[in-house]
Amino acid sequence: MITFQELGLKDKILQAITELGYENPMPIQEQVIPFMLSQNNDLVALAQTGTGKTAAFGLPILNMVNEESKKIQALVLSPTRELCIQIANDIKSYASKMREIKIVPVYGGESIISQFRQLDVQPHILVATPGRLIDLINRGKVKLEDVRYLVLDEADEMLNMGFKDDLETILESVPNDRRTLLFSATMPNEIAKIAKRYMHDATEISVGVRNSGADNVEHIYYMVQAANRYLALKRIVDMNPDIYGIVFCRTRQETKDVADKLMRDGYNADALHGDLSQAQRDTVMNKFRIRNLQILVATDVAARGLDVSDLTHVINYNLPDDVEVYTHRSGRTGRANKKGVSVSIIHTRERNRIREIERMIKKEFKQMPVPNGMDICKRQLFHLIDKMENVTINDEQINPFMDQIFNKLQYLSKEDLLTRFVSLEFNRFLEYYKNAPDINVTEKTRDNREGREDRGRPDGKSQRGNRTKRGQKVRLKMSVGEKQNANPRMVLGIINDTTNDKSISVGDIEITNKFTFFDIFADQVNQVLKAFDHSNVRVTIAGERAKEEWSDKHSDKHKRQDGDYKRSDKKKYYSDQSEHSKKSSKKRSANFDKPWRNRK
Numbered sequence: 220m221i222t223f224q225e226l227g228l229k230d231k232i233l234q235a236i237t238e239l240g241y242e243n244p245m246p247i248q249e250q251v252i253p254f255m256l257s258q259n260n261d262l263v264a265l266a267q268t269g270t271g272k273t274a275a276f277g278l279p280i281l282n283m284v285n286e287e288s289k290k291i292q293a294l295v296l297s298p299t300r301e302l303c304i305q306i307a308n309d310i311k312s313y314a315s316k317m318r319e320i321k322i323v324p325v326y327g328g329e330s331i332i333s334q335f336r337q338l339d340v341q342p343h344i345l346v347a348t349p350g351r352l353i354d355l356i357n358r359g360k361v362k363l364e365d366v367r368y369l370v371l372d373e374a375d376e377m378l379n380m381g382f383k384d385d386l387e388t389i390l391e392s393v394p395n396d397r398r399t400l401l402f403s404a405t406m407p408n409e410i411a412k413i414a415k416r417y418m419h420d421a422t423e424i425s426v427g428v429r430n431s432g433a434d435n436v437e438h439i440y441y442m443v444q445a446a447n448r449y450l451a452l453k454r455i456v457d458m459n460p461d462i463y464g465i466v467f468c469r470t471r472q473e474t475k476d477v478a479d480k481l482m483r484d485g486y487n488a489d490a491l492h493g494d495l496s497q498a499q500r501d502t503v504m505n506k507f508r509i510r511n512l513q514i515l516v517a518t519d520v521a522a523r524g525l526d527v528s529d530l531t532h533v534i535n536y537n538l539p540d541d542v543e544v545y546t547h548r549s550g551r552t553g554r555a556n557k558k559g560v561s562v563s564i565i566h567t568r569e570r571n572r573i574r575e576i577e578r579m580i581k582k583e584f585k586q587m588p589v590p591n592g593m594d595i596c597k598r599q600l601f602h603l604i605d606k607m608e609n610v611t612i613n614d615e616q617i618n619p620f621m622d623q624i625f626n627k628l629q630y631l632s633k634e635d636l637l638t639r640f641v642s643l644e645f646n647r648f649l650e651y652y653k654n655a656p657d658i659n660v661t662e663k664t665r666d667n668r669e670g671r672e673d674r675g676r677p678d679g680k681s682q683r684g685n686r687t688k689r690g691q692k693v694r695l696k697m698s699v700g701e702k703q704n705a706n707p708r709m710v711l712g713i714i715n716d717t718t719n720d721k722s723i724s725v726g727d728i729e730i731t732n733k734f735t736f737f738d739i740f741a742d743q744v745n746q747v748l749k750a751f752d753h754s755n756v757r758v759t760i761a762g763e764r765a766k767e768e769w770s771d772k773h774s775d776k777h778k779r780q781d782g783d784y785k786r787s788d789k790k791k792y793y794s795d796q797s798e799h800s801k802k803s804s805k806k807r808s809a810n811f812d813k814p815w816r817n818r819k
């Protein structure tokens with residue numbers, strides 16, 4: 220394996236990167252560093268973030284700048300403020316032994332006056348976003364006439380973000396005999412045009428196959444009905460308790476909705492989208508960077524500036540329209556030789572899109588079944604057991620309490636202790652997933668449902684109104700029962716308030732100890748389930764009747780032992796919305812149920 224020494228870098232640089240813990244050059248560095256040090260022509264490199272490209276251009280540039288000349292000799296352009304800061308910091312760390320070298324980042328969204336002051340140090344290397352750089356040039360604060368190295372980093376992103384004109388202006392403002400290095404994760408025509416027009420005799424290199432995801436990324440997809448996307452997301456997260464990932468959504472609104480729901484359901488999640496102020500975005504990104512946040516829900520644009528290398532998962536809440544966007548998203552995991560998973564939640568009609576992406580990225584996707592309640596409970600249980608096995612024990616701090624704890628619990632056997640300890644953490648998963656329906660779409664359901672979805676309007680309401688499948692009823696189960704003083708009026712109120720649709724017909728209401736069962740016509744089921752997705756009250760499709768009754772009866776041990784629960788205690792009602800007052804019970808419907816709030 221080749222070493223950094225063999226690449227011909229100066230001792231000061233070698234010392235700095237050794238201190239950073241870099242042992243061997245990454246593939247892109249093996250190619251770019253010797254090329255930069257021994258040739259004179261330009262470079263077009265097809266490479267994604269995470270491949271080590273900052274060092275690939277940063278190290279040879281540092282090797283070649285003249286420390287004595289206090290002029291901007293290298294200019295690095297980057298699409299976002301965050302990347303700009305990151306690149307400047309990386310290069311500063313490579314230059315930690317080169318005392319004279321000054322590296323300054325300038326970017327939009329920050330006071331230009333304070334950047335004036337930073338520029339007074341007369342940087343050797345300037346890292347800039349295009350818009351701010353032009354501003355500084357126009358104000359006469361930055362002069363590019365001594366630039367010998369120009370780096371366009373994430374060139375495709377700069378074009379996507381509308382910097383084309385700015386880029387051309389800058390390319391025309393730097394000396395003609397500079398060397399240009401262009402890095403891009405994708406190679407759209409626009410980039411090829413820029414390369415042709417502004418670059419000289421460019422050598423092309425590519426790290427990995429063009430447009431392909433990194434080798435250590437596994438691509439998997441789950442197929443559910445569109446209305447069950449969120450449920451599927453929760454199950455995927457629950458199945459991966461140590462997840463550290465980004466959930467990509469299409470729009471700001473969807474980003475907000477998904478993040479809000481996750482937070483409300485007790486997950487350690489937050490949103491990143493364009494409606495946030497710069498300060499808010501910084502806070503969220505920092506929290507995520509330091510892993511104070513496990514799940515970041517983001518739009519593609521907002522996530523651009525975020526460079527985190529250890530993501531375990533990238534989740535496509537929907538498939539992007541553009542394969543290149545998919546490549547970009549999935550390229551955010553599986554970095555630095557770690558394994559990563561790119562998950563897509565698709566609905567039934569998106570299977571062809573998967574095939575299309577497979578062809579473009581030359582990778583196969585694996586279809587996985589959405590985990591069922593039992594799989595998740597098992598996974599969570601063993602995660603808990605692993606955590607217990609590996610917990611750090613601080614003897615000194617805990618010893619003073621041990622006698623007292625031991626005395627208090629000594630009547631319990633080891634089995635009792637373990638059962639109690641595990642139940643403490645685990646009961647809420649068992650409770651939540653006890654009757655969780657299978658949300659996988661099988662070939663059979665797929666055909667039926669596709670037909671049905673095709674007829675429905677995008678808002679889920681049937682165009683054919685009440686005539687559609689009115690005969691079929693589906694039994695639903697609501698997580699409110701006698702314990703919460705439920706009565707039919709209240710149940711109808713909750714349904715009204717949550718669905719905000721008075722045409723929903725509700726029949727055969729049956730209230731038991733902890734739950735309420737009721738019938739809904741088949742064509743309105745999705746609408747109702749979807750509406751309750753946002754609610755603290757859970758509504759699911761009722762499972763097998765006998766099992767439901769059994770679990771309800773046994774869900775409150777004490778009552779059963781006291782003989783308090785009798786079969787006849789169940790009250791059965793038949794009702795239709797028209798028979799009941801529609802006065803809602805807003806107050807009572809709130810906060811009946813908090814599925815694992817504060818869960819970590």
Ligand code: AMP
Pocket residue numbers: 240241242243244245248267268269270271272273274526528555
């Ligand atoms: P980049 O593609 O420049 O964003 O780099 C991705 C990550 O790899 C960064 O966290 C770098 O610090 C790290 N890195 C770059 N070069 C090396 C190397 N030769 N050995 C180990 N880590 C590296």
